[in-house]
Amino acid sequence: MTSRPLTPTARVRRLRLRITALFALTSAVGLIGMAVFAVQSDDRRWRQQLDQTMSQDTSWAIGLLVTDEDDRLDARELAETMGTGCPPLTVLSVPRAKGADLHVDHAPRHPCLTVGAAAVRAAGEAAVRAEDTAASDRRTTDGRPVRLLSEPFYAPDAGEGEGPQGAIVTMTGTSDQRADHRRLLWLVAAACAVLICLSAAVGHLLSGRAIRPALAALRQQEAFLADAAHDLRTPAASLRTLAETALRGETDRTDVLRRTLRLADGMGGLVDGLLTRARLMSGVALEREPLRLDQLVEGVVDDTPAAGHRVSVETEVAVVVADPDLVRRAVANLLGNAFAHGHAPGEPADVRVTVTRDGTVTVEDAGPGLPPHVAKSLFDRFRRGSGSGSAGLGLSIAAWVAHAHGGALAVLPGEGGGARFALKLPPAVGSALTHP
Structure with missing residues (x-):
């Protein structure tokens, strides 16, 4: 089973x-x-603090050790x-016989913490072997975590190169420090989870803003293609029907050519309207220039075939800064x-066109007028008049042209009962153009 290809919109999404996943x-x-x-630094920090505290105890204890005349250690002082019970202090000495285990010279009778004798000897041997302080983590006989520290000491008359005489081993509980470290670990983990979720949300928002123009462009493209297919389907079908009728010889060839010419003119207007709409939707910069709106409207009226309709024009000198082609298209559509x-x-239409000094073009007819529910959606694309074959783009293009120039297009009841369309364009400021 083959998967369906993704649409452009789905690919953008x-x-x-x-992008959101990558950001997160x-x-x-x-x-x-x-x-x-941070967690590793905290782990090292609390261990170093404990080692420093225990090292002070062992250094003080080493200063209290006494060696008798037979070179035996005396830990009574x-x-x-x-006191060697809490923290526990164990004194180990190096035996004279090589290979023997360290000898326990002093061990606390009632220590507050108890670990196995093997662990104490191992700590002492590590310090003697390294000739330096050694620390390790162990557990007491009842399972509590402790930190062992052993420090080597030397005989008073030890010469250069002579090894340690023994080592002192101490310990301290680490339950509180480990609990604090676990709390920090959970706090950092929770903070990371929250920040990652927040980062994902911010990334989703930013990526949404970044692709919004692309989605808008895709929607405009899809709408344009839908408009083109919708508007060209009917005249194309009509042309095909005329061609099939002419081939069968069922109608007069002259009539077929006349109807074909009308359809071709209509399709040309549709294509022009679609291209104008595509230009407006694509955000192409308008070619603004000062122009005489009254002269432009008079030219549009003169160039538009009346086909038996009556048109009256009343103009005042009006100067606007606008795109002439788009304004001409909007007035022609109205x-x-x-x-x-x-x-x-x-019956022929009786149309009255007026241009006022403030940049307003009014096109009023004496027709049946517009119901209120129709006037609200009149500027939507594909809106068709009653019984009309209009493409539904003319009024919407006129509205887009007005909005693109910072103006507006409104529809009101006419004085004679028909519809009155008012195209308002911002007038030019400080312009002194006059009639030629």
């Missing part, structure tokens, strides 16, 4: 999801890296002066709409 992943990598660094719909069936 998938790209948005990928990048943030996650950075945040997790910093979180790991240490026990009497400092005039064509009046010719098509502003009269009773079988």
Whole structure:
């Protein structure tokens, strides 16, 4: 089973999801890296603090050790002066026989923390072997976590190169420190999760804003293609029918050519309207220039075939800054709409066109008028008049032209009962153009 290809809109939306995921992943990598660094730093910090505290105890204890005449250690002064029960202090000495285990010279009788003898000896041997302080993490016999620290000491008359005489091992509980570290770990993990989710939301919002123009362009393209297919389907079908009729010889050839010419003219107008709409929707910059709106309207009226309709024109000098081609198209659409719909069936239209100094073009007919529910949606694309074959783009293009220039197009009841369309364009400021 083959999968259906994605539409352009679906591909853009998938790209948005990928951008969001990439943004969240990048943030996650950075945040997790910093979180790991922070957690490891805290782990090292609390261990270093404990080691410093225990090292002070062992250094003080080493100063209280006494060696008798037989080079044997005497820890009585240490026990009497400092106490070795809490924190526990164990004194180990290096045996004279090589290969033997360290000898326990002093161990607390009632220590507050108890670990196995093997763990204490291992800590002492590590310090003696390294000739430096050694620390390790262990557990007491009842399962509580502790930190062991052993520090080597030397005989008073030890010469250069002579090894340690023994080591002192102490320990302290780490339950509180580990609990604080776990709380920090959970806090950092929760903060990372929240920040990653926030980053994903921000990335989704930003990517949405970034692809919004692309989606708008795709929607405009799809709407334009729909308009083109909708508007050209009927005349194309009519041309095909005429051609088939002519081939069968069922009608007069002259009549067929006349009807074909009318359809071709209509299709040309449709194509012009679609291209004008595409230009407006694509956001192409308008070619604005100062122009005499009254002269432009008079030219449009003169160039538009009246076909038996009556047109009266009243103008005042009006100067606007606008795109001449688009304004000409909008006025022609309003005039064509009046010719098509502003009269009773079988009667010519009576159209009145006025131009006022403030840049308003009014096209009023004496037709049946417009119901209120029709006037609200009159400027929507594909809106057709009653019984009309209009493409439904003329009035919508006129409205788009007005809005593109910062103006407006309104429809009101006419004085004679028909419809009155008012195209308002912003007048030019400080212009002194006059009639030639």
